[in-house]
Amino acid sequence: MKSVTASETVVKTTAARNIGSSPGLQRSVRHYALEVFALLAGAVIWESLGWSLGLQWLPPFSQVLVALVQFLASGLILSNLQSSLLSLIVGFALSLVFGLFLGALMGRYRVVEKAFDVYVHALFVCPSILFAPIFFAIFGLSDASRIAIIFVYSTFVIVINTATAIRTVEPSLVEMAYSFGCREHQIFTRILLPASLPLVFAGIRLGMGRAVKGMINGEMLIAFVGLGALAQKYGAQFDAAKVFAIAMVVLIIGLVSNAFVQALESRLTRWAD
Amino acid sequence: MNKHALRDWGPRLAVLAVAVALWEYFLSRSQNFLLPTFSHIATGLFHLIFFEPRFWEALYISNQALIFGYATAVMIGVPLGLIAARLPWMDRFLNPYFAVLLVMPVAPLIPIVIIALGLGLAARVFIVVSFALVFITINTRAGVRSIEPTLIEMAKSFGAKETQIWRRIIVPGALPAIFAGLRIGLGRAITGMVMVELLLVASGLGRLLLEFSGRMQSDMVFATVLAVIIEALALLSAMQFLERKIAPWAPNISIG
């Protein structure tokens, strides 16, 4: 039961992969023409509906863009963005360290795997937002709460992917290294580490996406600072354009960080097919 | 088989024991006198389940959004995914939206939903749907696309009509991925329900949690969260069990 779930997370999200990868600008423009057209068409429809329907909750797309630009220009978004991003980085860094470490141990040693697999699996499938009230009770209205939520959101996908990555290293490579006289630590650094890199990166990418979700979900609930708090504030003011703009900012953060990890990944795993 | 099961549980229980020990240690060191010990949480949970009718009432109310929302998401998402996979032009058109929606967090848009639909059941159902829909659709679509084209060719060569191809090849072939999508969608729907409860604080579990924390009954707060975690795990395990039963040959593609 558990191994089924473990291998699923290992598959890269093909949709998210398409964004941010451009082999050559000309080639990619032609290739994605229809997709770009689809998005533009949607924007146009949004725009016209916004003007014609005049609903409070559906401002024209252009107004959203204006709000977005205003945000980026003014200092307002910057300070909130900074605070959000700081928590994101700290939380994600912690989950990377913990996730890679536990995942590596679980992948290498069956005992460790057996000991932790039930919990890792449970924490992975369980909606992470459920821990928000708990962290709020422990840490109160502080950065620690937000960081803890981000940690819970992203760690377990990293653990599972790392464990699977190490466990599925081709045994013949390990045997070969052993036949040439490699000791345990050499097998780890020379074989397990590089061989597991592609799948580990898949986990890191997924973890990154989860961390961003954790950041914004956590901030919506424990809202005193950051983008989530802003969204709440503008929601209370019935300013839909600004709320949409914030959602777009978060979306951009997600896409940029995904592209970043992907670029790193392709540089480090050029040898993989 | 039994001997091995016991051997597995040894280290597992050891980890649990260490975790509880760490928690108790952390408690003893912290300034926060409100934090409950492990036994407090356990008794709180017991009390909640057996002696607190308001818990079950709240659970009932909150789960309405979950049930209606999830059912709607499934009834829209699966057909949408099937159609998107079969009509290439529509698929390419919708693709960028799927990609965006996968990465886009729904939570910041909740205030907009509130503006549009207010604070009632409609809003809550809508939010649950928006959490779950994309994942169900995408996995359904992936399932259809994972079917070997040669199988469809083969069916056509025997003269099968579109409806027959659907019934005999596409639906059975996509079933494992569809179920994976249903399971992931369920997890997302539960997340949506929890977000709704905690943000809207309407009349269900969110309200209960607010009351408990207002009265500084942190053991009850923990117990309530634990109860919801148990519900979530139970539902998801049931789903996974169903998934294994329906499609033991599941090829392990799933998105989310």
Add this chain to the structure above:
Amino acid sequence: MIRVKNLTKEFGSMDNGGGSVLALSSIDFEVRDNEFVTVIGPSGCGKTTLLRIIAGLISYQHGEVSIDSHPVVGPGPERAVVFQNFALLPWTDVLGNVTFGLDVRGATKNDSQAKAKELIKLVGLEGFERRLPKELSGGMQQRVGLARALAVNPRILLMDEPFGALDEQTRRLLQEQLLQLWERERKTVVFITHSMEEAVMLGDRVMLMTPRPGKVKEMIDIPLKRPRPPDIEKSAAFIEIKEYLWENLRAMQTDQP
């Protein structure tokens, strides 16, 4: 000299709670220095297991396996293995792969690269030093595997169906090349194969194994002249030995259920 006496290997039950499998039973044989011994037998006869034991990669329950009177307890610098599926590091180029054995033993970069380049030239891959394994054909990859094994200067080469994953044409070319290399420097070779032609073509002696549990059925001398002339396969002696092998193997297979 490799001496195997009364070797028995059993694979115990692990998670399946079932019975164990007796892979090898009372194996007895010797490989003299500088001798090329090929090993052939029906599928599942344990020839790969035997090779692994000699390589020091797996343990055994009973018997003696020794190299020059030193018992085998693990891998050692006097032995090197060539693997059927090449076992190249996909993330390292040809040069890096060939220097692997030397790097592990702590050789300096200059030394190991110099030696590697020499061997890369020897196996005919000059110019390919910077290529990744995925850019090479199967035959080329195995030549890298061979170069890697030769780089650590072993006295004994243990080859586990090294050409089994290659197409016939490539296989024949590599057989010729292997023989050429061996004529230059006659290492002790134990070569597992399932091909009768290969067994007779390459070996000084052929060890014929029985089905599982594997035993040594017969050690057959191959009195063909060295170096092997190109049309050796047409010679009467060659065909006779090959047919003898096939008769025996066929009889062993049809005895199987």
